[in-house]
Amino acid sequence: MTDTIAASLPAAIEWRRTLHRCPQPAWLELFATAFIAEKLAAWGYEIKMGRDIIAGQQLLPPNADQLARAYDQALKAGASEKYLAPAKGGHTGVVAILKGDRPGPVVGFRFDIDANETDETTDPGHRPVREGFASANPGCAHLCGHDAHAAIGLLLAKHLAANRAVLRGTVKLIFQPNEENLGGAAALIASGIIDDLDYLLSGHIGLALKETGHICLNVHSFMALSRFEVTYTGRPSHAALRPDEGKNALLGSCAAIANLYAIARHGLGASRINVGYHQAGTTWNVIPDKALFRFETRGVSNEINAYMVEKAHEIIRGAAQMHGLGVEIVPAAVASVAENSPALIALAEKTAATLPSVKHIVPSVAFNASEDVTLLMQHVQNRGGQALVALFGTPVGGGHHNSSFDIDEQVIANAATFYSAMLSAIQGDRP
Numbered sequence: 001m002t003d004t005i006a007a008s009l010p011a012a013i014e015w016r017r018t019l020h021r022c023p024q025p026a027w028l029e030l031f032a033t034a035f036i037a038e039k040l041a042a043w044g045y046e047i048k049m050g051r052d053i054i055a056g057q058q059l060l061p062p063n064a065d066q067l068a069r070a071y072d073q074a075l076k077a078g079a080s081e082k083y084l085a086p087a088k089g090g091h092t093g094v095v096a097i098l099k100g101d102r103p104g105p106v107v108g109f110r111f112d113i114d115a116n117e118t119d120e121t122t123d124p125g126h127r128p129v130r131e132g133f134a135s136a137n138p139g140c141a142h143l144c145g146h147d148a149h150a151a152i153g154l155l156l157a158k159h160l161a162a163n164r165a166v167l168r169g170t171v172k173l174i175f176q177p178n179e180e181n182l183g184g185a186a187a188l189i190a191s192g193i194i195d196d197l198d199y200l201l202s203g204h205i206g207l208a209l210k211e212t213g214h215i216c217l218n219v220h221s222f223m224a225l226s227r228f229e230v231t232y233t234g235r236p237s238h239a240a241l242r243p244d245e246g247k248n249a250l251l252g253s254c255a256a257i258a259n260l261y262a263i264a265r266h267g268l269g270a271s272r273i274n275v276g277y278h279q280a281g282t283t284w285n286v287i288p289d290k291a292l293f294r295f296e297t298r299g300v301s302n303e304i305n306a307y308m309v310e311k312a313h314e315i316i317r318g319a320a321q322m323h324g325l326g327v328e329i330v331p332a333a334v335a336s337v338a339e340n341s342p343a344l345i346a347l348a349e350k351t352a353a354t355l356p357s358v359k360h361i362v363p364s365v366a367f368n369a370s371e372d373v374t375l376l377m378q379h380v381q382n383r384g385g386q387a388l389v390a391l392f393g394t395p396v397g398g399g400h401h402n403s404s405f406d407i408d409e410q411v412i413a414n415a416a417t418f419y420s421a422m423l424s425a426i427q428g429d430r431p
């Protein structure tokens with residue numbers, strides 16, 4: 001392949017900055033969806049969008065107000081109505097397909113595109129502020145680098161389109177919505193769009209790799225995860241006159257939350273539990289009749305996570321019984337454990353060693369968190385394919401999900417170069 005990546009990096013940086021300026025969270029990535037789809041269509045890709053790629057039960061779908069606001073933001077930022085239309089109801093994301101003239105494997109590349117529901121700093125020393133591409137959408141910002149992931153995908157797409165004549169087999173570029181709330185991968189799988197993948201490659205910038213030019217191909221220890229939203233319903237009453245007539249949902253939820261953290265640790269491996277959001281009651285003198293909280297469990301194996309889920313449900317129901325409350329536990333997200341395919345790690349390490357953009361191959365990194373790419377990996381591997389997640393080094397400002405997160409944009413070219421080299425290696429592997 002002719003290398004067009006370095007020459008296109010300035011354009012890719014512009015795309016990343018344009019995406020950074022209009023960040024949108026899970027299922028609301030309307031601007032990114034239209035921006036990406038329009039470019040890929042212009043470069044000759046077959047485009048799949050909307051219900052063709054997002055199926056099954058959408059966990060925690062956005063409401064009509066959120067969708068209307070996100071649509072307005074996207075339009076104002078210059079998105080094309082034609083490419084907004086398929087995603088308008090919250091069916092965001094794009095899958096772009098490029099077929100070579102010669103037979104070969106189906107190779108998928110997955111890029112997540114959603115932003116975080118947190119404000120970006122307005123500190124004039126923060127580069128996006130200083131250089132005029134900070135988030136224009138209050139309450140939302142790209143603080144995990146998924147704007148760069150999307151730019152990596154676009155840079156790779158442009159490069160592969162320019163080299164279409166030498167392409168073997170099929171390339172599927174998967175721009176996945178809703179990674180942060182871990183809902184996008186399951187919806188993609190439900191649509192069948194990744195059923196034909198022989199290979200799946202994905203990656204994340206930064207995380208444990210803080211130096212540009214560092215790469216890790218042996219990323220392990222993904223944690224299985226489950227998230228739930230819990231609602232308690234009680235009965236309101238006057239706090240002075242008849243507190244005995246009330247059913248206190250706030251007390252029930254507090255009892256549950258305190259005891260969730262007291263689940264006995266599993267002896268066979270690490271687990272986690274966290275309640276990240278809690279809301280209850282209305283005012284001083286009313287026994288609170290409603291409470292809502294969001295919690296998640298994790299485990300180093302699917303079994304340990306299942307143990308945490310089971311114990312958590314017992315506690316939540318027990319607290320409801322103790323306080324005479326109704327309770328609803330709604331699943332909100334799931335991620336699995338997964339492992340990079342050993343043969344693909346070997347091929348990736350051999351390939352990375354030939355790249356001038358790679359200064360150091362970090363032997364292994366424990367991910368120690370959760371990612372829904374694991375669901376995609378398992379789906380591909382269960383059907384006989386191979387999958388790999390890489391890490392691409394870059395400094396990360398204040399850190400991931402921090403309001404002053406920032407990156408070295410060189411990582412966009414570094415990652416795209418690696419993906420392109422892997423495609424060549426895979427095609428050489430299976431001519």
Ligand SMILES: [Zn+2]
Nearest residue numbers: 144180400401
């Ligand atoms: Zn993140």
Ligand SMILES: [Zn+2]
Nearest residue numbers: 144145146204
């Ligand atoms: Zn991320």
